[in-house]
Amino acid sequence: MTSDLRSYLDAIDTELRCIISSSREAVAPLYHMMAYHLGWLDQHLRPVDAYRGKRLRPLLCLLTCQAAGGDWHTALPAAAALELVHNFSLIHDDIEDKSTTRRGRRTVWSLWGLAQGVNVGDAMLVIARGTLARLLELGVPPARVIAATKALDRTCLRLCEGQYLDMAYESRLDLSEEAYIEMISAKTAALIATSAELGALLAGALDKLDQYREYGHCMGLAFQMIDDILGIWGKAETTGKPTSSDILERKMTLPIIYALRESDQRSALATLYAREDQGHDVGPIVEILDLAQARGYVRRRAEEQQGAALKALEAARPWPPAAQHLRDLASSVVTRRS
Numbered sequence: 373m374t375s376d377l378r379s380y381l382d383a384i385d386t387e388l389r390c391i392i393s394s395s396r397e398a399v400a401p402l403y404h405m406m407a408y409h410l411g412w413l414d415q416h417l418r419p420v421d422a423y424r425g426k427r428l429r430p431l432l433c434l435l436t437c438q439a440a441g442g443d444w445h446t447a448l449p450a451a452a453a454l455e456l457v458h459n460f461s462l463i464h465d466d467i468e469d470k471s472t473t474r475r476g477r478r479t480v481w482s483l484w485g486l487a488q489g490v491n492v493g494d495a496m497l498v499i500a501r502g503t504l505a506r507l508l509e510l511g512v513p514p515a516r517v518i519a520a521t522k523a524l525d526r527t528c529l530r531l532c533e534g535q536y537l538d539m540a541y542e543s544r545l546d547l548s549e550e551a552y553i554e555m556i557s558a559k560t561a562a563l564i565a566t567s568a569e570l571g572a573l574l575a576g577a578l579d580k581l582d583q584y585r586e587y588g589h590c591m592g593l594a595f596q597m598i599d600d601i602l603g604i605w606g607k608a609e610t611t612g613k614p615t616s617s618d619i620l621e622r623k624m625t626l627p628i629i630y631a632l633r634e635s636d637q638r639s640a641l642a643t644l645y646a647r648e649d650q651g652h653d654v655g656p657i658v659e660i661l662d663l664a665q666a667r668g669y670v671r672r673r674a675e676e677q678q679g680a681a682l683k684a685l686e687a688a689r690p691w692p693p694a695a696q697h698l699r700d701l702a703s704s705v706v707t708r709r710s
Contacts, residue, residue, distance in 0.1 A: 409480050410424060428595075433450055436572050438693075440580055440691070453524060523566055530562040534557070534560070587688065591705055594674040598706055603618030634669075682699060
């Protein structure tokens with residue numbers, strides 16, 4: 373993120389820190405585990421300045437609010453709620469995938485156990501929903517607060533549906549690209565789309581909700597496609613996850629789906645991907661993907677979605693300076709390395 377976004381990022385962090393705290397000593401460790409996941413504490417619960425993620429979703433909320441003619445400060449509770457929903461989903465995702473690292477650090481469940489991990493995620497979700505009530509204190513009309521709450525609830529269900537499909541599709545070697553798009557539309561794109569939608573909603577730009585939602589949806593699809601590339605070819609020191617983690621977990625990502633459809637060695641790939649005793653030797657699979665030029669195909673598909681996002685954004689006729697920030701965010705999604 374550029375220095376031009378620092379004021380937004382600082383405001384998001386301040387809002388989150390006010391929310392994730394407790395004056396009751398007995399339950400303070402629960403909030404400390406949340407603070408650990410959010411990058412404020414180390415595993416010994418000492419203050420640390422760890423990587424905290426991109427803050428893409430809260431940024432989108434604030435920037436679309438401003439681009440749609442609103443005061444972005446009034447959208448801060450919604451931005452914080454979106455970031456907490458995102459992190460709740462990550463905490464549960466780590467449990468379901470048995471992932472022991474995220475952002476280069478131990479995951480919550482791997483440090484404090486499965487039961488505490490589930491509870492931390494659940495608590496974060498409840499806090500997120502309750503945070504939206506603070507919009508009323510900032511003068512947002514009740515009807516918009518209700519609409520925002522309904523949109524967030526609907527999106528949380530979509531996230532659960534997407535996660536279900538992700539787990540159900542593991543090792544489904546006949547998975548179509550259409551089914552993949554359906555999955556990532558729920559698992560990844562839904563929350564990013566809602567982030568943009570809520571910003572416009574809180575600005576009162578009800579006639580532009582569809583355009584901003586489409587902008588976020590297409591950005592979300594592009595984001596996940598690039599994630600698929602990083603999940604195979606990304607470097608562990610930048611992604612915070614083991615190299616080829618998606619292959620090790622037998623994820624049906626777009627590079628795999630494409631190669632199973634187009635590669636001359638699709639039968640060999642299917643055999644390798646179906647094996648449960650492969651261990652950590654992913655070299656033969658990556659070699660087949662490289663020969664099929666799967667990485668290039670997925671990048672082109674991501675760039676198509678980026679173009680669609682920018683088209684939807686321009687249709688909304690966003691106001692400066694937020695308009696350029698939103699264009700830059702769409703570009704950063706396809707050029708990122710983590």
